[in-house]
Structures are given as C-alpha cells and as structure tokens.
Amino acid sequence: MSAALTVTDLTVGYPGGVRAVAGVSFELGAGEALVLLGESGSGKTTVARTVLGLPGRGAEVSGSVRLGDTELRGLTGPDWSRVRGRRIGYVPQDPTAALDPLRRIGPQLAEVLRRHGVADGRRAAKAEVPRLLELAGIGEPERVARSYPHELSGGLRQRAAIAIAVCCGPELLIADEPTTALDALVRGRILDLFDELRRDCGIALLLVTHDLTAARRIGGTVVVLQDGRVIESGPTERHTLHHQGLGELRRRPQERSTYLNGQALSQ
Numbered sequence: 001m002s003a004a005l006t007v008t009d010l011t012v013g014y015p016g017g018v019r020a021v022a023g024v025s026f027e028l029g030a031g032e033a034l035v036l037l038g039e040s041g042s043g044k045t046t047v048a049r050t051v052l053g054l055p056g057r058g059a060e061v062s063g064s065v066r067l068g069d070t071e072l073r074g075l076t077g078p079d080w081s082r083v084r085g086r087r088i089g090y091v092p093q094d095p096t097a098a099l100d101p102l103r104r105i106g107p108q109l110a111e112v113l114r115r116h117g118v119a120d121g122r123r124a125a126k127a128e129v130p131r132l133l134e135l136a137g138i139g140e141p142e143r144v145a146r147s148y149p150h151e152l153s154g155g156l157r158q159r160a161a162i163a164i165a166v167c168c169g170p171e172l173l174i175a176d177e178p179t180t181a182l183d184a185l186v187r188g189r190i191l192d193l194f195d196e197l198r199r200d201c202g203i204a205l206l207l208v209t210h211d212l213t214a215a216r217r218i219g220g221t222v223v224v225l226q227d228g229r230v231i232e233s234g235p236t237e238r239h240t241l242h243h244q245g246l247g248e249l250r251r252r253p254q255e256r257s258t259y260l261n262g263q264a265l266s267q
C-alpha cells in the first residue's frame with residue numbers, strides 16, 4: 001500500500017512553552033481513511049494545520065510530513081500553492097469560513113478550477129461546475145450554483161465547501177470537525193459523502209474529530225491524541241476506544257476562522 005500521508009515524529013511548540021504536538025507519527029494509505037480523535041486541546045487541529053503548512057505564528061515545528069513522495073516541511077510559498085487546494089483539499093468546521101459570502105457558489109467553484117489550472121478558461125470552468133456539485137451529492141446543482149452561501153441550508157453549504165475542496169482532484173482531503181455545526185441527520189449524510197469520495201474517487205481522508213460516533217462511521221484507522229501525544233492507534237472497527245477520558249470528549253467553541261480553498265486563511 002502506498003502512503004498518501006506519512007507523519008513522522010511531528011512536534012509543534014508555541015511561544016510560552018506550549019507543546020501542542022509531541023512526537024506524533026502515523027501513516028495514511030492512498031485512498032484510505034484515518035481519524036484523528038481526541039478531546040479538546042489534545043492537538044488534533046494543530047496536526048492538521050501543520051500538515052497544511054499553517055501551524056500558526058511563532059510555531060516551532062520539527063519532524064517530517066510527506067504527501068506521497070513530497071516532503072512538505074520546508075516548502076516555500078509558491079510550492080504550497082501547488083499543494084494546498086490542489087493536492088490537499090481542506091474542509092473546515094464552518095463552511096461559511098470556506099465560502100465567500102458575496103459570491104454565488106458556481107463562480108467560486110469555477111475560479112478555484114481556473115486558479116489551479118484544472119480548467120482551461122472561464123467557459124470550461126463554468127461547464128465543470130454542475131458535475132462537481134453533483135459529485136458532492138447536491139441534487140439541484142444549477143440552483144445551488146446560482147445561490148449565494150446564505151441562501152443555502154447548513155448541509156448544502158457544507159456540500160458546496162466539500163465540492164470546492166475536492167474540485168481539483170486532491171489525493172488527500174483534510175476535514176476538521178466538518179459536521180459539528182450540523183444536525184444529526186445531515187451529519188451522517190456528510191460523513192457518508194466523505195466515504196463515497198474516498199471509495200469512488202480514491203481521495204484519502206484525514207478526519208479530525210472529538211466524536212466517537214463519527215470515527216466509527218468513517219472506519220479505517222483511528223489515532224487517538226491526548227496532550228499532543230498518540231495514546232492509541234489501530235483499525236477503527238476493532239478498536240475499543242475505551243481509553244480513560246474518551247467517554248467524556250468535549251470541545252471548546254470554535255475560536256479560529258479558516259478560509260482556505262476559497263482565497264485566504266486567517267490564523
């Protein structure tokens with residue numbers, strides 16, 4: 001099995017002596033799923049953001065992060081623009097953070113295709129939009145393409161954000177608590193969509209969550225973090241996940257706004 005993502009001995013510290021991640025290693029196979037599970041403050045988001053090359057201001061990072069055969073640590077700005085949004089798709093908790101509130105969904109999606117050179121010209125990009133929205137399980141792609149984000153339900157907005165995240169055919173999709181803001185029924189459907197994208201399109205999934213039910217629904221491998229360290233890992237199905245404290249997983253209210261596949265990212 002070739003690896004989509006190999007994280008080796010990753011350590012991330014912040015000014016003031018905070019060690020958010022301490023010697024984390026795991027491997028995610030191509031087209032497979034891996035769930036990073038842990039309680040609030042365990043370092044899940046820091047791992048995900050460091051994989052994306054966005055550990056935050058003042059972060060001191062050591063260790064290795066390989067995407068396929070590419071070492072991501074030490075990449076510079078132009079190199080990252082060929083990786084983020086192109087080889088790695090990103091889905092944040094809050095889809096409004098990934099969508100421009102002032103533009104209709106269709107043009108946003110088309111612009112990402114053109115920016116990454118996936119579609120040749122405005123017309124070709126526009127023609128791709130309905131298919132990509134359908135790929136994200138959107139039943140009325142024409143209507144959604146014409147809509148502004150605020151005109152859509154939370155579930156449809158998250159599907160639109162997922163369409164943008166996968167539109168360039170990434171080998172890896174990172175989703176950070178992507179269903180926390182959704183009601184239970186929609187949550188399950190969105191998790192199923194990640195599974196479909198993995199199986200049908202071969203996109204490896206790194207899911208960050210504090211939710212055991214979500215971890216079980218996604219399957220694959222689970223890596224449990226606590227205080228920045230891996231305390232358990234293994235296949236989700238056979239995993240007991242009974243480590244002390246995991247029954248009481250809670251999360252803090254979201255404090256950061258991420259905005260990646262669209263245009264910018266505020267840290």
Ligand SMILES: Nc1ncnc2c1ncn2[C@@H]1O[C@H](COP(=O)(O)OP(=O)(O)OP(=O)(O)O)[C@@H](O)[C@H]1O
Binds near residue numbers: 015020038039057252
């Ligand atoms: N930019 C930063 N500067 C300083 N400390 C940080 C920064 N980012 C994260 N931390 C600290 O690192 C630790 C891990 O945080 P992280 O957000 O990765 O945890 P998490 O498991 O994703 O939690 P949550 O589910 O609440 O987001 C926490 O103690 C947090 O306060």
